[in-house]
């Protein structure tokens with residue numbers, strides 16, 4: 001299958017869906033999951049509490065993505081214009097250079113068990129050390145299905161921390177970290193199950209008091225990475241040479257590297273690509289966000305999650321590395337029919353493959369934003385897409401929408417007043 005679907009953006013939604021189902025060789029019956037919104041009230045009511053309805057967002061499909069030599073059509077659930085277009089446009093450039101190369105760690109999540117107000121931290125650690133193997137076996141015993149599939153505990157670590165907020169009584173904490181390979185699950189529930197099961201053992205061994213028992217979303221043992229190398233000649237257009245674009249993107253990255261104010265927005269742009277795929281696949285986007293930003297600040301200074309540099313041959317080289325705590329099974333994700341359809345469209349069997357696509361999409365999205373910022377500015381493309389919602393809000397319908405968008409773009413004025421005026425003119429009246 002090819003993710004290259006020329007002119008896809010010009011089609012109407014029904015025809016797009018037909019093309020997608022055809023290109024990915026999916027059962028046409030899956031189409032109803034997208035068309036009809038997927039989630040019934042009955043299912044929603046089983047998912048969370050106090051349900052009164054469901055909430056719809058657009059699903060778009062990013063075309064052109066090539067990840068590890070495999071064509072992939074990427075479902076993205078997002079309310080912001082220009083996100084899906086940017087991924088497809090950057091992926092079209094990248095595929096001419098072999099696409100994105102991506103890799104991922106095993107799905108190892110970290111569980112934390114806190115021993116609070118510990119009297120002698122060093123002695124507590126020494127007391128726990130001989131029990132690590134037994135504790136690992138106890139943890140595994142709580143997850144027979146996961147262990148049977150090849151997952152389970154992959155080691156433990158003991159950490160001593162001190163609370164010493166000025167002006168307050170200091171206290172010592174001993175934290176047991178356990179590492180759980182969650183295979184294809186996000187793993188939060190499984191980690192929490194193990195943490196709660198081990199806690200009484202820790203109290204029995206040490207005579208100290210357990211505080212919290214929960215996973216850490218700083219999933220820095222579950223990183224995904226992607227890389228792209230773009231020869232300068234692929235980056236130029238009528239107004240800017242490829243070398244100018246490459247240097248512009250690298251310069252934009254250096255600004256983010258040097259300044260957390262810029263890095264926050266740089267990383268927001270990355271999450272513009274990441275979150276819509278995390279949401280489309282029924283995953284926990286709050287966990288993803290928390291992990292990404294904590295990882296960005298791991299040195300003590302908030303940094304960009306990507307790098308962009310120009311190599312000796314003049315090619316633009318981009319990389320991304322971030323924790324991607326997503327699953328293809330578990331939680332409530334498989335309950336949602338559209339999630340099942342989105343996972344089928346992505347053609348992923350394992351959490352690691354999904355993590356790699358997510359990293360590549362984040363990198364593509366970041367390139368789209370930096371390329372625009374470094375050349376024409378972000379507003380030109382963004383406003384062109386935003387013009388559609390301005391047009392609809394002004395009352396345009398059917399073929400009027402495209403005509404009104406064209407008029408607003410020509411006028412470079414996207415105000416509501418202008419939209420109403422242009423619409424009236426289109427309809428042959430006056431405002």
Ligand code: NAD
Nearest residue numbers: 145146182183184185186187188189190284287330331332
């Ligand atoms: P889960 O409890 O459904 O566990 C996964 C289940 O899938 C297990 O029973 C496992 O045995 C089974 N399984 C079948 N095939 C598998 C395979 N190939 N690989 C792995 N497991 C397989 O779900 P979970 O993933 O442990 O927890 C995810 C949920 O936890 C999400 O809904 C998330 O929102 C929520 N959560 C998140 C946080 C947080 O991030 N801080 C905290 C609490 C809960």
